[in-house]
Amino acid sequence: MAKIMCGIGSSHVPAIGAAIDHGNTQTDYWKPLFDGYQPARDWIKENKPDVAIVVYNDHASAFSLQLIPTFTLGVAPEFHPADEGYGPRKVPTAQGDPDLAWHLAESLILDEFDMTIANEMDIDHGCTVPLSIMFDQPEAWPCKVIPLCVNVIQYPAPTGKRCFDLGKAIRKAVESYDKDIKVAIFGTGGMSHQLQGERAGLVNAEFDQAFLKDLSENPDRLVKIPHVEYMREAGSEGIELVMWLIMRGAMADNAGETYSFYHVPASNTGAGLIVMEDPD
Ligand code: DHB
Ligand code: FE
Numbered sequence: 001m002a003k004i005m006c007g008i009g010s011s012h013v014p015a016i017g018a019a020i021d022h023g024n025t026q027t028d029y030w031k032p033l034f035d036g037y038q039p040a041r042d043w044i045k046e047n048k049p050d051v052a053i054v055v056y057n058d059h060a061s062a063f064s065l066q067l068i069p070t071f072t073l074g075v076a077p078e079f080h081p082a083d084e085g086y087g088p089r090k091v092p093t094a095q096g097d098p099d100l101a102w103h104l105a106e107s108l109i110l111d112e113f114d115m116t117i118a119n120e121m122d123i124d125h126g127c128t129v130p131l132s133i134m135f136d137q138p139e140a141w142p143c144k145v146i147p148l149c150v151n152v153i154q155y156p157a158p159t160g161k162r163c164f165d166l167g168k169a170i171r172k173a174v175e176s177y178d179k180d181i182k183v184a185i186f187g188t189g190g191m192s193h194q195l196q197g198e199r200a201g202l203v204n205a206e207f208d209q210a211f212l213k214d215l216s217e218n219p220d221r222l223v224k225i226p227h228v229e230y231m232r233e234a235g236s237e238g239i240e241l242v243m244w245l246i247m248r249g250a251m252a253d254n255a256g257e258t259y260s261f262y263h264v265p266a267s268n269t270g271a272g273l274i275v276m277e278d279p280d
Helices: 014-021 031-046 098-110 125-135 160-175 205-217 219-223 227-234 238-250
Strands: 003-010 051-056 071-074 116-118 144-150 182-188 256-266 269-277
Touching (some): 014 125, 031 125, 031 269, 160 182, 160 238, 205 227, 205 269, 219 238, 227 238
Parallel strands (some): 003 182, 051 182
Antiparallel strands (some): 071 144
16 A cells, blocks of 8 residues: 655745756855755655655746636646746656546545646646755656645635645545555745735744744644734745645654754745654
8 A cells, every 4th residue: 555654844945946956055055055955865865755745836837816726636647847937947847646646636535625636737946846955956856746736825725724634635545545655745835934015024933943843743733823823923925834734634643853954044935844754
């Protein structure tokens, strides 16, 4: 049977992708961030997943305000990097896993999560940057990728509780898949940031670090955080953190932290990374 082998929580800041793409990871500005990423990169080299379910939000790249699905599952055989204005990132085309993705669609929808199904979808920085953070610059991504997109850019976004429950349903779906494969689940976005309005540039390191800590120590607290608290404490784009709760919900209740790292600033955000594993 298939199994969730790890959860990865990660920022998906576009400038981090640009630093990798343009060979700037060793500059004074970026080196401390990439030094902090290295132990997670080393860990995943030794613990290779077969498939990564990457939970992220599309930033008006594949979707526009004409169509705003709350949860979208990519079932295509491949996903191309989106052109976000500067041409597509020069990263590998992600190979999908249509067989597992359709199994997830069936299991989740029969479990009463109304997923939108995408047969064709370009993936933007929300999905490609976390892959670059974990896998650097390979010729091909080392695992298949199933993108799972969440609307967090147009109010109302799903609640943290809804996201956590979706994670639980994903775990159940993976565990009922009959192939013997190892699945990683990525929850991406955040951490605190606000890109607009009077508070543009807001970062709340205390909030972010407590969030990272409570992913293993007190996930119940995180599940109860209402939208208005993300907005107040983590800025208008801090709501991206609800996607980390899909990852957390897919892990065992007593999952623990294998590695975590936090750094300010990365572009306009507090950047976080966590690797979580179930107990043996
Ligand atoms: C930035 C962060 C994001 O999460 C994003 O989607 C776009 C920009 C930033 O910090 O610049
Ligand atoms: Fe974002």
